[in-house]
Amino acid sequence: MCHSVQVSAGDPPSGVVTFLFTDIEGSTHRWESDADAMRVALAAHDKVLRTAIDAHGGYVFSHSGDGIAAAFSSPMSAVGAAIDAQRDLQLPVRMGIATGEAELRDDDYFGTVLNRAARLMAAGHGGQVLVAESTAGLLSGVDLVDLGSRQLRDVPNPLNVFQVKCSGLRTDFPPLRTVDRTPGNLPRSSTAFVGREADVAEIVAALESRPMVTLTGVGGVGKTRLAMETAAYMSSQFADGVFYFELAAVTDENAVPDAVAGVLGITQQPGKSMTESIAAALEGRSRLLVFDNCEHVLDAAADLAEAILASADSVRIIATSREGLALAVEQVWPVRSLALDAAVQLFSERAHRVAPGAVLDDIDAVAEICRRLDGIPLAIELAASRMASMTAVEVRDHLDHRLKLLVGSRRALGRHQTLRHAVAWSYNLLDDAEKRLLERCSVFAGGFDLESACAVAGRPDADRYVIVDLLDALVRKSLIVVEHSSGRTRFAMLETIREFADEQLADRGDVAQARDAHARHFAGREADILDLWNSPRQREAYVWYMTELGNLRSAFRWAADSGDLDVAATIVTYLGILAYALENPEPTVWAEELMDSARAAAHPRLVGLYVVAALCWLTGRLEEAIAYTKAGTIAMQSPHRAVPFSSDGLFGGLYVSLGDVDRGISWYDTYLENHEDPIGIVRANRVLALAFAGRVDEAMAAAPDVVDVADASGNPYALSFALLAYGITFREADPEAALEGMRRGLVIAHESGARSNEAYLANNIGRLEASQGDMVAALDHLKLGIRINHSSGAIVALRSPLAILANILDRLQLHDQAAVIAGFAASELTAVVFPEFRDAVTRLREVLGDDRYEALARQGATMTTAAIATYALENVEDLRAALEPSP
Known part of the structure; x- marks a missing residue:
């Protein structure tokens, strides 16, 4: 039912007021294109709005620009005015309505409700009336469409948003302009999406009947953009997010699972391959995965997709490739060239972006360009980029001249060859310096910054400003893409262009020189990145690591395959610190690969390689970790060893993790007698070991100094870890001080990005809160710890929050659930670190009986980490x- 309430205008309402905010969508463009027509339309717009507001007793208190703000004493009156106005308005007007307390001063209103109404209006589209929950609950007889909880710009908490539905009003609108963040890493496009809207709808429909759709076609035909637009359109359907994987940077099929696991933060589980580990981690998750550029790793991508879909029925996959992946569950979707009208629209849109003043005075010439380029979007965009200095006729004529091989014989050439000539045409228009830099930049995987471009440019005589100018020219000519969303400029190439440039680099004979420079550059970042890590700006080091992982992987691979042990070992050993804090295990595998060569050469990085390799204990590979620790301890006797931040002191932690706490303490004591510990990490580990061993007095005596050393260092990882050690040590003697310290550590770990410490601290805060009876807070912290450990696949670490939870469940008489979780949590480390867990298991055996306890524990022990x-x-x-107490 839809009706309006007629009341008389009166004095400005006060107290609880309903506000209506309006604005004309696209008004700037209308003023620019025809100011006289807009002036007439605006007068009619104002009359309609004021008439409707007056008829429903509203009070206009603001009229600025193209919008009106009005106040109503009745929510029904505000909605009635909006409905009546929308029916008569000729311009596309968006409207937002919210109700709340407001203060009236000097004929103007003040209060948070005004901001909510304004932001609600800004989220809508022309012809749409949006209503906040505060208003919706006060309406009767009005049809509303629930649009869900949405995060509006500059509004701290999400609002439940409704759309008014009524005859005479549009009902079908694009998604709201909100700032809701779907989990994941899907890139945002900065250009208009042209000519594929119907394809998006059809692919969405295909994914409703099939778990996987593979978009196939020639390079440059628009597969990636279509996949990303479809994923963005579907993002709200996947609670656990949309994740994008650029596989073009993965040159080895065996590295495909590692690359995917790196993005998802999954570590390899003991007894499972990385593919099996990914499939297990995604079980029960609602996620959309986009595998982009699969053609060169077809079998590996197919194996991984098949394993994921067999394990996780709530996961959907969109892949792009030159050909299908040959899976039974796959729907192959050929991506065709653009129709002529869409191709012309694309050319025009891109031409106006590079040259806003360009006049396309010869539409026939534009159409001929699009036909000659076979409607391939990349080729069209490259042609359009020349509109900064040419007319459409000149571009057409130049195209004829440069693409002679296409004339007459074009039908005999494949689309990839057609695109190759389009790229070659654009490449041949570059001067020699631009060509050389483009070729050199083809060695990057996943993008690059200015510093990296300078490193590989092969022009030692050129300063950075010369490279800036060259990059700027390549960006303007659409051969390099620039991205600013992170606050720092980053460059990338479309894959087809990168492949072409790489071929030119090979023809010039410069591949080895360029790739050597690339690998040396990333090895040479060690000092800068470790200085960044050892500072209050530590988060930036983690962000750099994840951003450059494709380049780091490529640099390591080239150095290792080329036998450059110095470069390869440097990359591994300094990345090990960052990877451990992020619970990313990839450098561990690299370290193991280099071990034989480093041993044979008695390499100064050998100890560092053992440290990184021994971190495999985090994924449950304990026997290998023990072997690396023993060998690393022997190698430490060498007078020539390069290990950053005393990370070799962490070998002792393995003994503690295996339950041999006394041996770990002895190891730490010996280490500290012979080595420096500049930021206190080794001493913090020793304090923990003392506390676990029951030598609490010694631990309490040492803990404050450890915190002071870490605090003075300015290293957030060291400080948050020291506060963890302090909190565990003082949890019984001074629980309030322990909680205060660990809560401070949790904030530091979260803000600095140290995921491993964040999980450790959350778990131990939850443990202490539970012991003090604050169960709700304890459960919140345990939930955080479980989620971090699970998302990273850290099986050993996951046992800690589960052991604490099992104890809580036991205390609350939930014995069956406690026994199931205890079965997974049980280990030597758990027994040492959490004595209350041992007591809980004893009680559970008494209450349930040994047979039932064993059956339930076995059930938990055999569960996957996802389960x-x-x-x-x-x-x-x-x-x-x-x-939770009832409200």
Whole structure:
């Protein structure tokens, strides 16, 4: 039902007021294109709005630009005015309505409700009336469409948003302009999407009947853009996010699972391949995965997709490739060239972007360009980029001249060859310096910054400003893409262009020189990145690592395959610190690969390689970790060893993790007698070991100094870890001080990006809060720890929050659930670190009986990490709901 309420205009309402904000969508463009017509339309617009507002007793208190703000004493009146106005308005007007307390001063209103109404209006589209929940709950007889909880710009908390539905009003609108963030890493496009809207709808429909759609076609035909637009359109359907994987940077098929795991933060599980580990981690997740550029790693991408879809029925995959992946569950979707009208529209849009004043005075010439380029979007964009200095007729004529091989014989050439000539045409228009830099930049995987471009440019005589000018020219000519979203300029190439430039680099005979420079550059970042890590700006080091992972992987691979042990070992050893803090295991595998060569050469990085390799214990590979630790301890006797930040002192942690705490303490004592510990990490580990061993007095005596050393160092990782050690040490003697210290550490770990410490601290805060009876807060912290450990696949670390949760469940008489979780959590380390867990297991055996306890524990022990994490989180949510006081 839809009706309006007629009331008389009166004095400005006060107290609880309903506000209506309006604005004309696209008004700037209308003024620019025809100011006289806009002036007439605006007068009619103002009359319609004021008439409707007056008829419903509203009070206009603001009229600025193309919008009106009005106040109503009745929510029904505000909605009635909006409906009546929308029916009569000729211009596309968006409207937002919200209700709340407001203060009236000097004929103007003040209060947060005004901002909500304005932001609600800004989220809508022309012809749309949006209503906040504060208003919707006060309406009767008005049809509303629930658009869900949405995050509006500059509004701190999400609002439930509704759309008014009524005859005479449009009902079909694009997605709201909100700032809701879907988990994941899907890139945002900065250019208009042209000519494929119907394809998006059809691919969405295909994904409703098939779990996977592969977009196939020639390079440059628009597969990637179509995949990303489809993924963006579907993003709200996937609670666990949309993730994009650029596989073009992966040159080795065996590295495909590692590349995907790196983006998702998954580590390899013991006894499983990386592919199996990814499939297990995605079980039960609602995610959309986009595998881009699969053609050169076809079998590996197919194997991974098949494993994921067999394990996770709530996951969907969009892939792009020159050909299908030959899977039974796959829907192959050929991406065709653009139709002529869409191709012309694309040329025009891109031409206006590079040359806003360009006049396309010969549409026939534009159409001929698009036909000659076979409607391939990349070729069209390259042609359009020349509109900065040519007319359409000149571009057409130049195209004829440069692409002679296409004339007459074009039908005999494949589309890839056609595109190759389009790229070659643009390449041949470059001067020699531009060509050389483009070729050199083809060695980058996943993008690059200015410093990296300077390093590989092969022009030692050129200063950075020369390279800036060259990059600027290549960006303007659409051969390099620039991206500013991170606050720093980053460059990249479309893959087809990168492949072409790489071929030219090979023809010139410069591949080895360029790739050597690339690898040496990333090895040479060690001092800068470790200085950044060892500073209050530590998060930037982690961001750099994840941003440059494709380049780091490529640099390591080239150096290792070329036998450049110095470069390869340097990359591995300094990245090990960052990878450990991020729970990213990839450098561990690299370290193991270099081990034989480094041993044979008695390389000064050998100890550092053993340190990184020994981190395999985090994924449950304990026997290998022990072997690396023993060998690394022997190698430490060498007078020539390069290990950053005393990371070799972490070998002792493995003994503690295996339950041999006394041996770990002895190891730390010996180490500290012979080595420096500049930021206190080794001493913090020793304090933890003392506390685990029951030598609490010694631990308490040492803990404050450890915190002071770490605090003075300015290193957030060291400080958050020292505060963890302090909190565990003082948890019984001074629980308030322990909580205060660990809560401070949690904030530091979260803000600095140290995921491993964030999880450790959250778990131990939850443990202490539970012991003090604050179960709701404890469960919130355990939930955080479980999610971090699960998302990274850190099996050993995941046992800690599960052990604490098992104890809580036991205390609350939920014995069956406690036994299931205890079965997965049980280990030597758990028994040492959490004595209350041992006590809980003893009680559970008494209450349940040995046979039932063993059966339930065996059930938990055989669960996958995805299953046990889901089970644990469900119990956390159920407990929290039961414990939360009723409102």
